[in-house]
Amino acid sequence: MTVPAEVDRRLRERAATEGLLDVAYDVVEAPIGALLVAVTPAGVCLVSFDPDPEQQLVPLARAFGARILQAARPVEPARRELDEYFAGRRDAFDLPVDLGPLPAFQRLVLTELANVPYGATETYGGLAARVGRPRAARAVGGALNRNPVPIVLPCHRVVGSTGRLVGYAGGLELKARLLALESGLA
């Protein structure tokens, strides 16, 4: 005999509403494929293009605490804003972001990244200049490459110095697709 689905669901929801979770996560279906989205009480802490939680749970536990459960409701605000974004009805996320324990430089880069507006692009060098380290374009690339919350923090808007798209965790095709969506071409 296995746990009835309703009992299982109720446990997950109660754990969340009683404030017992360090991290809640769920799969969010999007036009670009399923995303794994995780939130802490402070904000969104993970958006992953790989919806399988297997690889993510241990690093999440290390960064935010081991009380992690899949639960739909805490992820609901993120799901709603992502839905609106992909439907072209949202050009900025109101979701708070929880970057957790990150090196200071990466935090600085990701915080500045949030200021690159919808539909625009910035170069790696340009972002480096914005954080006061104009020669650190490569380090900026490294920091963006490890962005834990892509889409919400728009690393897809950062391009090479010649305007070429260069790397993206979700693949260049996806990067092009997100930029097309934001320019109203999708």
Next chain:
Amino acid sequence: MMEVVPVPPFETLYETHRDGVYRYLRRLAGAGEVDDAFQDTFLRALRAYPRLRSGEHLRAWLYTIATRVALDGKRRPAPRPVAQPPELPVLAGRPPHAELEHLTGGLPPTERAAVVLRYGYDLSYADIATALGSTEAAARQAASSGVRRLRERSVRP
């Protein structure tokens, strides 16, 4: 310093043990109480989780909590007579704990828990003592009088 086994993400522990804990509680607390006992067990486990320093013996730890929840429930006056539903047809190759939980139905709750935890789940008397909130000697005693009672019952015509 010795490397400690890290505490796993709670989801991993939960997925591994939820069905077993559910079956265990169904036997120990009864079909009418199992859903609430299940919630209580895992919510208690979540509350205590940040205090764990090592990921070892988590199964015993979880069954300890489940046992306490079930026994606490038994000590409360029953709001209504709880009849055990008829047993489901016996499946071939049931695991030993299921077999034991089935056989021990008539024992007093503490003896039943001690017998099931010892012989069905292979917990140590130290772990069972923690589960029952008693001493190791008392846990051993509860298991052996449970077994004696079962023997007496099985020889009775």
